[in-house]
Amino acid sequence: MTPVSASFRRFHWLNGLWPWLCAASVALSLLMLGALLSLLLVRGLGHFWPATLEEVTLRSGDTFAGHVVREVSLPQQAGDERLYFTGNRDIEGVRWRWVAIDEITERAQPVDLIRLERSPWGDFIGRLVALEQPDQRWEGNAAWQRLTALLALPANQRQDSQLLLTTADGQTVRQPLANVVSAQAPNAMSWWQKTVAWSEGVWLFLSEGPRAANTSGGVWPAIFGTVLMVILMSVIVTPFGVLAAIYLNEIAHQGRLTHVVRVGVRNLAGVPSIVYGVFGLGVFVYGIGGSLDTWFFSDTLPSPTFGTGGLLWASLTLALLTLPVVIVATEEGLARIPDDQREGAVALGATRLEMLTRIVLPTAAPAMLTGVILAVARAAGEVAPLMLVGVAKLAPQMPLDGEFPYLHLERKFMHLGYHLFDTAFHGEDVQAAIPLVYATALLLVLIVLGLNLTAIFLRHYLRRQRGNEC
Amino acid sequence: MLASLHSANNSQAPVAHFSSEQSCLSIDHFSLAYAGKVALRELTLSVPRHRVTAFIGPSGCGKSTLLRAINRLHDLNESVTHSGQVTLEGQDIHDPQMNVTELRRRVGMVFQTPNPFPMSIYENVAFGLRLQHRLPKRKRDDIIEWALTSAALWDEVKDRLHRSAWQLSGGQQQRLVIARTLAVQPDVLLLDEPASALDPISTLKIEELIRNLKSELTLVLVTHNMQQAARVSDYTAFLHHGELVEYGPTDQVFTNPRLQHTENYITGRVT
Numbered sequence: 044m045t046p047v048s049a050s051f052r053r054f055h056w057l058n059g060l061w062p063w064l065c066a067a068s069v070a071l072s073l074l075m076l077g078a079l080l081s082l083l084l085v086r087g088l089g090h091f092w093p094a095t096l097e098e099v100t101l102r103s104g105d106t107f108a109g110h111v112v113r114e115v116s117l118p119q120q121a122g123d124e125r126l127y128f129t130g131n132r133d134i135e136g137v138r139w140r141w142v143a144i145d146e147i148t149e150r151a152q153p154v155d156l157i158r159l160e161r162s163p164w165g166d167f168i169g170r171l172v173a174l175e176q177p178d179q180r181w182e183g184n185a186a187w188q189r190l191t192a193l194l195a196l197p198a199n200q201r202q203d204s205q206l207l208l209t210t211a212d213g214q215t216v217r218q219p220l221a222n223v224v225s226a227q228a229p230n231a232m233s234w235w236q237k238t239v240a241w242s243e244g245v246w247l248f249l250s251e252g253p254r255a256a257n258t259s260g261g262v263w264p265a266i267f268g269t270v271l272m273v274i275l276m277s278v279i280v281t282p283f284g285v286l287a288a289i290y291l292n293e294i295a296h297q298g299r300l301t302h303v304v305r306v307g308v309r310n311l312a313g314v315p316s317i318v319y320g321v322f323g324l325g326v327f328v329y330g331i332g333g334s335l336d337t338w339f340f341s342d343t344l345p346s347p348t349f350g351t352g353g354l355l356w357a358s359l360t361l362a363l364l365t366l367p368v369v370i371v372a373t374e375e376g377l378a379r380i381p382d383d384q385r386e387g388a389v390a391l392g393a394t395r396l397e398m399l400t401r402i403v404l405p406t407a408a409p410a411m412l413t414g415v416i417l418a419v420a421r422a423a424g425e426v427a428p429l430m431l432v433g434v435a436k437l438a439p440q441m442p443l444d445g446e447f448p449y450l451h452l453e454r455k456f457m458h459l460g461y462h463l464f465d466t467a468f469h470g471e472d473v474q475a476a477i478p479l480v481y482a483t484a485l486l487l488v489l490i491v492l493g494l495n496l497t498a499i500f501l502r503h504y505l506r507r508q509r510g511n512e513c
Numbered sequence: 514m515l516a517s518l519h520s521a522n523n524s525q526a527p528v529a530h531f532s533s534e535q536s537c538l539s540i541d542h543f544s545l546a547y548a549g550k551v552a553l554r555e556l557t558l559s560v561p562r563h564r565v566t567a568f569i570g571p572s573g574c575g576k577s578t579l580l581r582a583i584n585r586l587h588d589l590n591e592s593v594t595h596s597g598q599v600t601l602e603g604q605d606i607h608d609p610q611m612n613v614t615e616l617r618r619r620v621g622m623v624f625q626t627p628n629p630f631p632m633s634i635y636e637n638v639a640f641g642l643r644l645q646h647r648l649p650k651r652k653r654d655d656i657i658e659w660a661l662t663s664a665a666l667w668d669e670v671k672d673r674l675h676r677s678a679w680q681l682s683g684g685q686q687q688r689l690v691i692a693r694t695l696a697v698q699p700d701v702l703l704l705d706e707p708a709s710a711l712d713p714i715s716t717l718k719i720e721e722l723i724r725n726l727k728s729e730l731t732l733v734l735v736t737h738n739m740q741q742a743a744r745v746s747d748y749t750a751f752l753h754h755g756e757l758v759e760y761g762p763t764d765q766v767f768t769n770p771r772l773q774h775t776e777n778y779i780t781g782r783v784t
Contacts, residue, residue, distance in 0.1 A: 387630065
């Protein structure tokens with residue numbers, strides 16, 4: 044028999060190549076993930092770095108101040124254009140300015156340019172001339188020092204002060220100090236001061252509520268809402284999922300019906316989330332919520348209490364959405380426990396309940412946690428069903444506060460995912476929203492990562508403590 | 514010799530008989546079926562107190578099934594049906610009055626593969642104790658030390674009682690499982706091929722342990738290993754196809770079996 048030549052085999056050209064193909068797909072996946080994370084990191088965190096302010100003079104003699112956002116090349120060699128953020132919406136009517144680079148005759152970075160963040164009207168960019176109080180007046184550098192000192196005080200203690208400002212093209216403006224949120228002179232700042240200002244910016248983003256229709260300010264209510272909703276969801280879904288898995292794996296007769304139920308549960312995990320949203324709206328909000336309103340809150344009707352989207356309904360809907368994940372993970376954990384563990388416990392005189400609670404459940408605890416991790420990761424990132432069952436663009440009150448009964452399950456809440464969607468698509472100023480979108484997306488990723496890591500460490504700890512592998 | 518032996522009548526399987534004072538466990542016309550498939554057929558034998566009784570026979574002959582029936586472990590499987598009687602110290606174990614968890618405390622069971630629970634050595638031994646009653650820690654510690662000493666494991670683990678039991682070697686794990694069972698002070702210890710997953714040295718330790726334990730309790734050993742049965746047991750029962758073929762003192766069964774069938778099996782001519 045003659046030996047078969049290598050080229051005679053099917054896919055012989057794959058020999059030696061296939062490990063590289065596998066490695067390449069890993070590399071490509073890592074590259075895409077890395078690109079995603081670095082884009083979010085650079086764009087999201089870069090937004091808070093105090094940008095250098097420029098004073099630009101155009102060929103037409105026009106002068107304005109602002110910071111560079113980006114440059115684009117126009118098609119057909121029409122030259123490059125640069126986008127400046129100029130602020131001063133109350134004076135100029137717009138906050139952005141596209142300038143052809145050929146038109147620019149002079150770019151300077153004078154140290155006396157300042158940026159004020161105001162509410163209302165957003166940023167002001169220009170120069171500080173004087174700070175006036177009814178009985179006193181500071182000018183120049185003294186005015187700047189007085190301003191920074193006053194801004195450290197609460198807003199109600201600086202109501203009588205006024206700022207005298209000039210824009211880059213020479214207009215004079217008066218600005219009540221009460222409207223000013225913060226002041227910066229970025230061109231005069233050292234690298235260290237900029238770092239401090241950057242971390243303050245990040246902190247304010249994390250700790251404050253949104254301003255100006257979600258185009259500035261922070262996302263604290265959205266962080267809080269997301270985390271609270273996910274915690275409530277976990278509290279609801281874990282016992283249900285674990286009990287269901289115990290029934291399926293430990294109690295039910297392992298027949299055709301159990302098999303059908305198991306397949307059904309696995310397939311539920313693939314149902315699109317908006318379908319759960321519709322179900323939540325129909326059953327929880329209108330059905331149960333509407334009934335609760337007629338029974339207990341009839342004096343406030345027709346304005347609904349529970350008959351409208353709220354924290355409770357959102358948590359329940361997401362609990363339903365993630366139930367299959369918890370059941371499947373727990374069942375896999377239970378199935379991995381060898382029968383001789385169960386028999387060993389029973390043979391020592393344990394009842395079935397004692398066997399379950401002392402041997403089976405503790406051994407399966409890491410698997411249950413895996414289920415909860417997956418559930419949390421899925422729930423924290425869901426937006427579509429929430430839009431139907433309780434998320435709000437801007438919630439006037441937090442769902443958890445000092446007012447009895449402290450946890451307000453009927454209130455609408457803010458959610459990072461929805462906030463992201465709203466900022467990106469429903470803002471009135473798209474340019475201003477872009478960096479916030481990146482920052483919010485980064486935050487959402489970090490929160491999901493943080494929740495996951497907590498659960499992973501908890502699982503690791505449980506495993507170490509019990510010295511098992513399940 | 515404690516047991517008085519009678520040669521049985523020829524139509525019946527040769528069986529060793531014990532008076533009720535000598536008999537700890539007695540099995541009377543016991544049959545058992547898995548989902549209608551008969552695994553044990555009309556078994557009748559009695560197990561003497563403070564002796565080691567070995568059940569031997571080819572795979573699938575029902576020796577493990579019989580062992581598990583004594584502990585009522587088949588209760589966990591709803592497709593199992595049985596008839597006939599098993600009595601422990603004169604009490605029918607299937608009597609509705611019988612508390613099954615109490616029965617299982619009195620009849621300890623050690624399985625083929627060591628199955629320590631995923632917890633510390635100490636907690637493994639304390640597991641059965643904690644199910645029974647609340648004990649002061651001192652008392653519990655004493656029982657645990659006694660159980661581990663009885664299982665010839667104390668010296669090896671006394672410095673790491675709170676480490677995971679899964680870090681022990683296979684032989685140590687099996688002795689830990691025996692200690693765990695001893696801690697609840699059973700009357701009978703059932704051993705289902707306790708050494709089949711162990712290396713020769715661990716096997717010898719387990720065998721020595723079995724010999725030493727018979728002063729404390731009654732042992733029933735299921736084994737595939739003829740030499741092991743010959744080395745450790747006082748009585749041997751040979752089962753085949755769910756029926757008792759021959760039962761008698763080990764010396765007699767191994768050196769001078771009554772039936773050709775038994776001799777063939779022991780000498781390795783049938784499996």
